[in-house]
Amino acid sequence: MIFNMVNALLVRIHQSGLLNEVKGHRLELVKEGIATYKQYREKIPAMTPVWPTGLSQLDDEWFSYGLRNKKEMYLAVWHGKGETVEKTIDLSHYGKVNEVTQLFPKDDRLTKYVCANDLLTVHFPQEKVVRLYKIELGE
Numbered sequence: 212m213i214f215n216m217v218n219a220l221l222v223r224i225h226q227s228g229l230l231n232e233v234k235g236h237r238l239e240l241v242k243e244g245i246a247t248y249k250q251y252r253e254k255i256p257a258m259t260p261v262w263p264t265g266l267s268q269l270d271d272e273w274f275s276y277g278l279r280n281k282k283e284m285y286l287a288v289w290h291g292k293g294e295t296v297e298k299t300i301d302l303s304h305y306g307k308v309n310e311v312t313q314l315f316p317k318d319d320r321l322t323k324y325v326c327a328n329d330l331l332t333v334h335f336p337q338e339k340v341v342r343l344y345k346i347e348l349g350e
Contacts, residue, residue: 213315213341216244217244218341219244219248220244220315221276221287222255224244224245226241240316243317244315244316251285257280261277261286262276263277263286263302263305270291272293272295273288273289273290273291273293274289275289279305281306281348282348284305284346285345285346286344286345286346287343288300288331288335288342288344290335290338292338292339297335299330301330302326302331303328305346305348306348306349306350307348308326308347308348309348310347311345312344312347313343313344314343315343316342326346
């Protein structure tokens, strides 16, 4: 559910399928994802797309995509298939990174992240994991 939600959170959400059959924790993730999206959706049309790890292929082990303006970036980081559990992403060419917050999902006991010297390092201990971050940028 997280993978599918993050795939839509940087563009326009279109919910389809049998949502009436989604229950429990998965339904809570859908609600959380939509609530998260509502926090920044009005900014999306004025933001610029970025690919901090370069344009990706579907079979890449790691890939990222984000939207940014001068003050902030919303960045999704995916770990596809592969054995590497950690990825460092250089964000220095977007400005000074003042703060990184994981937006979705909020309750996360699986992954870890740290940002130092404008380098975001994520630790995703398994395949097929994605997280969405808000990055506060400065000059």
